Amino acid sequence: MGDSTVKNGKGNGDNDQWGWGSFFEQFFDTTKVSVENHALGGRSSRTFFTEGLWDKVLPGIQTGDYLFIQFGHNDGGPLNTGRARASLKSIGNESETVIMERNGGPETVYTFGHYLRVYIRQAKAKGAYPVVLSPTPSNQWTDGKMNRMTETYTKWAKEVAAQENVPFIDLNDLTAQKCDALGQVKVKELYKDNVHTTRDGALMNGQSVIEGLVALPDFGLQKYIIRK
Template sequence: MKSKHGRLISSFVLTGLAILISSFLLQAPRPVLYIIGDSTVKNGSGKGEKDMWGWGSFMADRFDTSRISVQNHAIGGRSSRTFITEGRWDRILEQLKPGDFVIMQFGHNDASPLDDTARARGTIKGIGDDSVAIYNPIRKMNEVVHTYGWYMRRYIYDTKAKGAVPIVCSPVPRNNFKNGKTERARDTYGKWAAEVAKAGKAFFIPLNDLIADQYDKLGADSVKHFFPVDHTHPNKQGSTLNADLVVKGIKDLKKCALKKYLK
């Protein structure tokens, strides 16, 4: 049997270990959820200018931010290409660490021209390894432009290389109805987003279909109230719906640790 003195020492040791472990846990950095995308994810400053919002502006409210930090780095007008070429992705990679998460949604601006004098933001359609050399009149330099899938694969690969978790979303649908049904991106960016996620073993949220399903239930007359300015950028009510469906998509992901941080 231990002596009283021995039990006292053991008690001190255990108490000390408990204090050290508690201190470590308190100091351990929270994981970060990085959100990247275009204006349908964050419009303007993210505060609803002209009654246009992005779903990323409402994501922090849906997580326990005492346990995870939510950072919305999406910015209007960008494509899967220009978010990289402007250095925005590199700045995230400098901070990205094991245990973090990256939700990505691009596609709305990828169909733009490759080398126009307005924005030069387009990507080659598809997911192949095609590329084309251009002169970029905005950046005033030569540039090799790749496919949408090439850029999305880079986000996935870079995220995994940092020990973080990539989650790909298909782009949200626009307010376009045909024969009473929402036009979907099943043959374009929705399909390509799913394919690159599968090939890269990334998580995938079929956001285009999730939202379109809801639009079909609501009907065109109701959905039009979500779009007071144009057919692409929802108001607060519409973007809140979109955020709710991103959360649904997260909950449906098997073996994705991000769901444990949801409220």
Template sequence: MKSNKTYLLISLFSTFIVFSSCIILKQKEKPTLFLIGDSTVKNGKGKGDGNLWGWGSFLESFFDKDKISVENDALGGTSSRTFQTNGLWAAVLAKVKKGDFVMMQFGHNDSSPLDDTARARGTIKGIGMESKEIYNPIKKKQEIVYTYGWYMKKFISDIKAKGAIAIVCSSIPRNPVNNEKIVLVTDSYAEWAGQIAKDEKVDFIPLNQLIKDKYAASSVEQVKSYFTEKDHTHTNEEGAKLNASFVVEGLKAVKTNKLNRYLK
């Protein structure tokens, strides 16, 4: 009898261990949504210093945290080029696993000079295969610079190789208020982002256009209330939350995207 009780206790304990292991394994397998981009995705440390906010700081609130993690790895001042050449992308990619998602938004800083002494972060305009060898005065060495499209496609290729899902967002529009009028302009980088997503067969969120449509239906004062007074690019908390909501709106429009199942 004692032997049977001992056997029963061992069996129950073993079952408990197996069950607990399955729970832990399931928790470890929870996918992650990684965000990469510039300061309009995460400004500074993402804590709103100086009332400067990026939309990535508020995107997590739209997702079920029990089912997915959201990690904002964007960094202010970066372009699609420098996010890669400065080692930031390698650090993110090392964490990406099969079934994860990587959402990217670049463009604002890609129009900067290729080889200035301030940042040397620009990319060649367009989505072709052109390249140019330059001397990088920041790193004090020669560097081959490619197009905006080349760097974006490199992100996507790396993501696919990991068995993860890439999602491209067009960059948010800058403050369109000029002389107390709303002047909406065409953004080449927004158009190129859409073409890149189409060429690479990945999902695209036309964030630039979604936000501009909102601005077009708003008053000058309302639009101005979304931005800081420090420049014409960065949003305040209200503007960043608005942009995050449009990221989700754009995501919902992509019916086949597996990320939608994790939305609240």
């Protein structure tokens, strides 16, 4: 579950934009593992919940499933105007009630960490294994290095995963390392804009997720990975 960097549009490569979830199954023995991509473009940790998307995912989760959670790209911006999808920039328990521009009604907005905890705890309650990921890196550079989200969504996702005792994969840094090695000019071919990736860019992000999985100690899903 996540945003357009996990599934772009309908997941069929419109405008040559792909999310890494569209290719994730190719890394696994699909005679033993099935991959479902429930991500949706434009969603944040907050709106994936408030729009009822989580309510559609949760009933299908069964004991022994693995749930990958990646948000952050859309968690900024206004709380109650325009697309109104921001979460509070924290992992604490604070909240803020706002009047929504689109309907004039109130909504209580919680922190980025709060929404992640909802997904983690409810998935655990069904016997699933949540995995928290930092967002994919944006194609933005400083002094020849791709920018990381070390002080924001990477940091917060990692802290929540530690608090909830679930695995964390730093997808942001794993892919940024690859991009640093390729160089800014070459990496431009892997992005359609500052955020969305081509097919090759999506495959690169998927490979980063697999590298993160392989590095986890004694993680059950590893035995289904196809080593290439």
